[in-house]
Amino acid sequence: MPTIAVDAMGGDQAPEETVRGVADVSLQTDIDCLLVGDEDRIQAVLERVAYNPEQIAIRHCTETIASGDDPRESVRTRRDASLLVAIRAVAEERADAVVSAGNTGACILGAARHFRPLAGVRRAALAAVLPRRAQHPGQDPLALLLDAGATVHCDADELVRFAVMGSAYARRVSKVPAPRVGLLNMGGEPSKGGEVLVETHRRLAALPGLDFVGNVEGHELVTGRADVIVCEGLLGNVALKLFEGISEALVDLARAAAERKLVWRMGLRLLAQGVDSLQALTDYRRYGGAPILGFEQLLLTCHGRSDARAIANAVKVAAKAVRDRVPAEIAGALGGGWR
């Protein structure tokens, strides 16, 4: 059974929700978890919930990195931060993968500092999962977007590697046998988007073993056209945050409307089933975390607002990825004569 190191102190609702999520996992699965953080606070939560003590260990540490902290400075100076202790537990093979809802920048830098890069990978990518409208039954409702902000600009080499890594991850984790890969761009034609994207398009189209569907435009992020969407970090970060911003605005609008008038509240209730897919857009609990790709070890980042269900889902995805030997799959894809 894999052991997942969980950054108990990472996230807006930590350690309450992180510990609850791990407690649930211990009852629902046979996954072992290592809860890393302030032991007293972790125990205080555990005392109030049901869990299987045989599957949960605690690794006490004193420091934390908050979501607003400077990632570089924090990773350099807070060696005993829960996130970094969890990362080192995996680097030193006392656990198999990390789950954290904490500071994403610190996750990336911490992984870069302690994990081993996969052969040939110069830069890691932060993946993000985006909900989308499925085009056919059985299709995974989530698409993988990378890079969502570990890089700023990328060259064609790096974008091609992101495509290979993302495709290998999706193949294992989302069980799409041949994930369709798209290149985020400002037009459908191969000539669009400037030198780097034109060159990336050319190379992806020529790559054996990759189902490249061509350029994907902004609005196609919402449709089921591609399972894996590749872009540089600046573009991916803006797209991801715009997506989140619109989702939040909609939920706020609906809530404000419902509070103002009884008829609106009734309307919202009647509509609730109908807009189920709309609400899913903003339901981070379903997402199960997004991986940092490019290392021999895995770290899954969760949204800062993750609750127990989100953490539990991420732990399950991490355990599945370990069992399915996802990093080896990615290394194989990278080494498989793709250059």
Add this chain to the structure above:
Amino acid sequence: MPTIAVDAMGGDQAPEETVRGVADVSLQTDIDCLLVGDEDRIQAVLERVAYNPEQIAIRHCTETIASGDDPRESVRTRRDASLLVAIRAVAEERADAVVSAGNTGACILGAARHFRPLAGVRRAALAAVLPRRAQHPGQDPLALLLDAGATVHCDADELVRFAVMGSAYARRVSKVPAPRVGLLNMGGEPSKGGEVLVETHRRLAALPGLDFVGNVEGHELVTGRADVIVCEGLLGNVALKLFEGISEALVDLARAAAERKLVWRMGLRLLAQGVDSLQALTDYRRYGGAPILGFEQLLLTCHGRSDARAIANAVKVAAKAVRDRVPAEIAGALGGGWR
């Protein structure tokens, strides 16, 4: 009174909706319009609607450029296309501004071919209007995003010019005395986003006469934080299309839900008032077109799906921009010692 040249054949519902829009303008305002396109088809629509013949002239031409046509090829070979004839009418001072819901790429190339660039402007910008949640009463519900795809990558010089042009346009057209300008980026800190954005941030912060609010992240496009948001075309195009894609997906979801079950349809009706602001997101009729900035003449582009109301709004915005001498305002801002 200004004369607005309207590309009668541009848009998914042309010439029906373009002509209807112009007919409405002739009854509601004292704006003169020059309808450019197939005279027989234009007359056929005019025969069915009310309008003031003293304010509408027709300039017959034989060719059109469809939204799917290659912009470069079309602009090069179809000299008698309605869009290009309308642009030349303005270039030759037989009209004061152009409105088109046609092929956006052809609008940009046509303007570049026939209009005079403002002094010091190397590259034009395509602006887009984005709906947003107002933060205080009286705030314009639309923000201006530029460039939305006339360029691919930009240097700091170009981004600074976009900021100056967008700010001058918003000052006149949206009547915000001091529009707040933001730089679209992957983080709030001035050090984010790579060399070009760091340099642009530094220069915008030092620019007198510009209310620069710093970097704006993806989710802040939805809030009222900035009135004018500046970015390179690749980034702006992806953000704009993602925005449109999510809006369309929501409308489709609501419609599908309403069709499936009576309770959902009732719910939707009850909720209709409450989600008024949500529906506004997808209501292109309210937008009034988005300008191409960087020339001595003005061209307003409308969404391809524009109906009569959208066209009428764009014609009114164009007339207002001509009356308020917006290009001169922009030229003044560019020349006003901003470098």
